[in-house]
Amino acid sequence: MKITLVMMLKNEVQGVRKAIESVYSIIDDVVIGIDNSTTDNTLDEVRGALGSKNRSIHHFDFKDDFSAIRNFLIEKANHEWVLILDGHEYLDPQSLIFLKQLKKTNIGNIEIFDVNVMETKKGSTIFQQPRLFKKHIKYELAIHNVIAIMKNRTSLPQVNIIHDQPLERLLARKEQRKKMNIKGLKEKAESGDARSMYYLAGTYYEMGDFRNAKKWLLKYIPKSDFHHERYEARVQLSLIYLRDGTLDAAEKILLDCFKDDVVLNEHLILLGDIAYKREAYHQAVSFYRAASSFKLPDLFLILKEEAYTWLPWYKIAQCACMTNNVALLKESIRKGKQFAPDREDFFKMETILNKKLEGVKKKKGNLYVIASLPIFIEPYLLRFDKDYNIMFEARFNPDTAERADVIFCDWADYNAIAMSHSDVKAKKIIRLHAYEAYNGFLNKIDFNNVDKVIFVADHIKNHVIKNGDLKAEVISNGVDLGKFQIAKEKEFNNKIAWSGYICNKKGAVLLLTVAKSLPDYEFHVCGTFQEADVRILFETKKPDNLFLYPWQEDLNSFFADKTFILNTSPREGCPVSVLEGMACGLTPLVYNWIGSEKYLNLHSIWENIEELEVLLKSPRKFNDNRTIVKERYDFEDKLNSLENVIDSLIKELRLTELRLKESNHEVTV
Numbered sequence: 001m002k003i004t005l006v007m008m009l010k011n012e013v014q015g016v017r018k019a020i021e022s023v024y025s026i027i028d029d030v031v032i033g034i035d036n037s038t039t040d041n042t043l044d045e046v047r048g049a050l051g052s053k054n055r056s057i058h059h060f061d062f063k064d065d066f067s068a069i070r071n072f073l074i075e076k077a078n079h080e081w082v083l084i085l086d087g088h089e090y091l092d093p094q095s096l097i098f099l100k101q102l103k104k105t106n107i108g109n110i111e112i113f114d115v116n117v118m119e120t121k122k123g124s125t126i127f128q129q130p131r132l133f134k135k136h137i138k139y140e141l142a143i144h145n146v147i148a149i150m151k152n153r154t155s156l157p158q159v160n161i162i163h164d165q166p167l168e169r170l171l172a173r174k175e176q177r178k179k180m181n182i183k184g185l186k187e188k189a190e191s192g193d194a195r196s197m198y199y200l201a202g203t204y205y206e207m208g209d210f211r212n213a214k215k216w217l218l219k220y221i222p223k224s225d226f227h228h229e230r231y232e233a234r235v236q237l238s239l240i241y242l243r244d245g246t247l248d249a250a251e252k253i254l255l256d257c258f259k260d261d262v263v264l265n266e267h268l269i270l271l272g273d274i275a276y277k278r279e280a281y282h283q284a285v286s287f288y289r290a291a292s293s294f295k296l297p298d299l300f301l302i303l304k305e306e307a308y309t310w311l312p313w314y315k316i317a318q319c320a321c322m323t324n325n326v327a328l329l330k331e332s333i334r335k336g337k338q339f340a341p342d343r344e345d346f347f348k349m350e351t352i353l354n355k356k357l358e359g360v361k362k363k364k365g366n367l368y369v370i371a372s373l374p375i376f377i378e379p380y381l382l383r384f385d386k387d388y389n390i391m392f393e394a395r396f397n398p399d400t401a402e403r404a405d406v407i408f409c410d411w412a413d414y415n416a417i418a419m420s421h422s423d424v425k426a427k428k429i430i431r432l433h434a435y436e437a438y439n440g441f442l443n444k445i446d447f448n449n450v451d452k453v454i455f456v457a458d459h460i461k462n463h464v465i466k467n468g469d470l471k472a473e474v475i476s477n478g479v480d481l482g483k484f485q486i487a488k489e490k491e492f493n494n495k496i497a498w499s500g501y502i503c504n505k506k507g508a509v510l511l512l513t514v515a516k517s518l519p520d521y522e523f524h525v526c527g528t529f530q531e532a533d534v535r536i537l538f539e540t541k542k543p544d545n546l547f548l549y550p551w552q553e554d555l556n557s558f559f560a561d562k563t564f565i566l567n568t569s570p571r572e573g574c575p576v577s578v579l580e581g582m583a584c585g586l587t588p589l590v591y592n593w594i595g596s597e598k599y600l601n602l603h604s605i606w607e608n609i610e611e612l613e614v615l616l617k618s619p620r621k622f623n624d625n626r627t628i629v630k631e632r633y634d635f636e637d638k639l640n641s642l643e644n645v646i647d648s649l650i651k652e653l654r655l656t657e658l659r660l661k662e663s664n665h666e667v668t669v
Contacts, residue, residue: 001103002028003132004077005085008069010035010062012042012087015164020049022090026099027083029054031076033069036061042087054078067139077135084131088164089117095159099132102156112137112147114155117163128155157296157305189216194223198233210240231260231267238270247274248528248551265294269307272315278553281319282381282392283374285328288312288319289393292335309339310346317349323382327389329353363389365650368404368426370396370415376433376576377410379480383639388646398422406649412436412445412453420446427451427649434573435505437464451652452645456573459595473645477574478638479629484583486622487560494521497562497586499555499577502538503530507568507591512538514568515546517609521616524562526552559584563619567591574599574633583629585622589615600628 005027009016020030030050034043036059043057056076060069074082085091091099095115113132130137130147137147182203188196201216217237224230234257241250251274257267272287292312296305313336320329333353337346367388371377374394384390391400396418401407404426409416412432419428431454436442442464447453453472455461461474502508502525515523526549529535538548552558555577559565565581567590578588578600590596592607603620606612 001081001105001107002079003081003083003103004028004079004135005030006033006070006073006077006082007031007046007085007087008033008035008066008073009042009046009087010038011040013040013045014088015090016042016045016087017049018164019085019087019090020046022092022096023083023085023099024049024053026096026103027053029056029078031055031073031082032057033073034059070139074135074138080134081132082135085161086163089161090164092160092162095161098156098158109152110154111151112153113159114153115159115161116157117161129161131161132156132159157308189219192223194220194225197223198229201233201236205236205240210243214240227260227262231257231262231264234260235266235270238267242270242274246550247277247553250274252528263294265291265307265312268294269312269315272312276315276319279322280374280378281323282369282378282390283394285316285319285392286374286394288315292316306340310336310343313339314343314345314349317346321349321352323385323390324356325385325390326353326356328391329356363387364647365389365405365653366391366403367646368393368400368407369410370394370407370419371410372413372415373411376477377408377431379635380639380642384643387643396422398424401426405653406646408646413441416450417441417444420449425653427653429454429645429649431456432460432464434460434571437573438571451649454642454645457595458598460573463594475638475641475645476633477576477579478633478635479576479579479583480635481583481626481630484556484559484580486585486626490560490585490622492563492619493561495562496521496523496564496566496589497559497581498523498525498527498566498568499552499558499581500527500575501530502527503534505569505571507570508534508538510568510570510591511566512541512543512546514566514609514612516543518613518616519543519545521545522547523566524549524558526550526555526558555580556584559586562586564589564616569593572596572599579629579633582625585625587615587619587625 003026005020005023007016007019007030009032012019030053032046032055034046034057046057058073058076060072062069070084111134112130114128115131117129117131130153133147139147182200185196185200185203189200197216197220201213201220204210204213204216214237217233217240221230221233221237224233234253238250238253241247241253251271254267254271254274268287268291272284272291275281275284275287289312291307294308296308313332317329317332317336320326320332329349330353333346333349337343340346364387367384368391369377369381369384370393372394374381374392381390381392391404393400396409396415401419401422401424404424406427406429407419407424408429408431409419410431412430413436416430416436420430428450429452430445430450433456437460447470451471453470455464455472455474456476458474461472464470465472498511500506502511511523511525515521523546525546528551529538542548549558559581562581563586565578565586565588567575567578567588569575569591571593572595575590578590582588588600588604589606589612590600590604592605596605604615606615
């Protein structure tokens with residue numbers, strides 16, 4: 001491989017020598033373009049830096065088209081490969097070593113290499129750009145980093161070009177983009193050209209105009225035919241949402257990344273970051289651990305090489321610190337240092353670990369928790385950490401199960417099926433909610449190989465256990481009363497709250513019917529649509545007295561000015577959202593699904609609009625609603641009940657191990 005360095009320069013006297021010297025040993029000749037409007041000694045610096053290196057120097061008048069000048073200079077190259085470098089950029093020394101080896105390697109049919117373009121102050125990747133490619137590749141559009149060919153392209157995550165532009169030049173460059181690049185891209189984007197939308201959004205993003213970047217990313221994503229670019233667009237859009245603090249929107253777009261056929265982990269890292277911000281540390285660990293399983297890809301986008309090496313383990317270590325999980329902290333430091341043995345972050349983590357080890361309390365055993373949807377188990381995990389070594393994952397992993405004393409599978413779903421058919425020493429628990437009682441999962445679970453089934457309600461247990469003798473127990477959901485309070489100076493009004501997933505299984509259509517039937521009341525609905533047809537129905541049929549809100553992380557504030565909490569589900573187990581509303585003083589209005597009378601009482605249940613109107617006219621005192629939760633659904637009571645089940649199974653396991661040990665001893669003697 002022989003390489004021609006191609007540079008387009010204007011007033012680059014401050015950095016051009018450093019730029020050329022950083023690649024001098026890997027280039028075979030040089031093509032330089034000097035803008036005729038240059039006013040400093042750039043040309044003299046270039047000649048001094050090149051020494052005896054073969055070069056051709058061309059002067060040009062810039063006419064608002066970077067691509068035209070780039071392509072003109074590339075045509076002057078003497079060799080098959082060209083390396084593009086700006087006058088304020090340089091190659092870092094480690095990258096130089098890698099490229100020296102690359103020149104000796106058989107690279108097959110690859111024609112384009114992307115590299116990292118990084119800021120010096122922050123050390124963060126701005127973007128991946130095609131900078132090393134065969135000379136028949138051409139630029140298009142006025143913007144100077146858009147290439148016309150996408151095939152036979154890969155990335156060099158080992159190569160970093162440092163973008164060391166002075167602030168005043170950076171500001172001037174942004175202004176130039178506004179006047180020139182945006183105009184050309186915008187015309188094509190507005191005509192419906194998807195690739196132009198993609199590059200236009202990227203240009204706005206680089207300029208810091210996140211409002212317009214978001215606008216064009218949203219237009220581009222549904223039109224894209226390129227999986228990698230669409231993935232990058234989704235990740236970039238999520239970063240804008242995260243910058244604005246809208247975690248729900250960022251999470252939704254990141255979950256869409258699973259639809260793209262790419263082997264990348266950036267979305268997993270960012271989903272972990274969102275869970276971390278929400279203090280859902282075990283869920284964050286699950287995402288980071290999944291990210292750690294990805295090998296360094298040939299092409300990656302927003303994040304750098306570290307995302308596939310040490311970074312997931314460092315983030316897991318941070319979660320371990322927050323949950324005081326010493327075993328996990330040990331593991332994450334050990335695995336992270338395999339990639340980055342000299343990194344200062346891990347030395348700091350080791351200091352924290354040593355302090356924790358000084359006062360560590362002996363744990364009862366290893367508890368492996370699996371939850372495809374961790375929303376209900378998450379509050380318990382933080383407390384379980386005090387007594388057990390916690391391992392948490394979203395999918396059942398036989399290797400993790402081998403290290404467990406007890407496996408707790410929340411939801412009787414595909415994880416429960418896999419767990420029940422596994423052959424491990426651990427005791428096994430399944431917690432079964434209403435959802436699983438009415439689908440086909442139960443027939444595939446080997447309940448003979450499960451030590452305890454926990455139901456969240458009696459009527460769900462009665463529905464499931466019709467024949468046979470399951471080792472079952474009922475422990476309903478609980479509410480942490482410390483997180484929910486009755487608002488000060490709270491007054492009765494006509495405001496009805498509704499919270500959760502807005503879908504058919506939660507009675508979305510009935511909710512609309514009720515709102516239309518009671519125009520004198522306000523219906524304040526917060527949540528996330530799970531079905532497109534339901535979302536469209538609400539958008540077109542929603543009455544004026546129904547107000548929609550996004551998913552609320554702070555329900556305590558959302559419930560503060562409401563009087564009622566409505567439930568319209570055709571079936572439930574133990575609906576937590578209603579309990580949380582009651583903990584804030586709201587009077588429950590629960591549709592008469594099977595088992596509802598035991599869940600609350602007849603003074604909270606309705607079956608038709610007439611019965612609902614009666615309940616609305618006689619709301620209970622705020623404290624009375626909270627008292628029901630305190631007496632029957634207190635989080636501490638449910639936590640203790642779950643721990644009692646876990647402890648009893650650990651004792652059974654220890655007794656079995658002891659007997660086996662004694663038996664082996666007798667045989668040996």
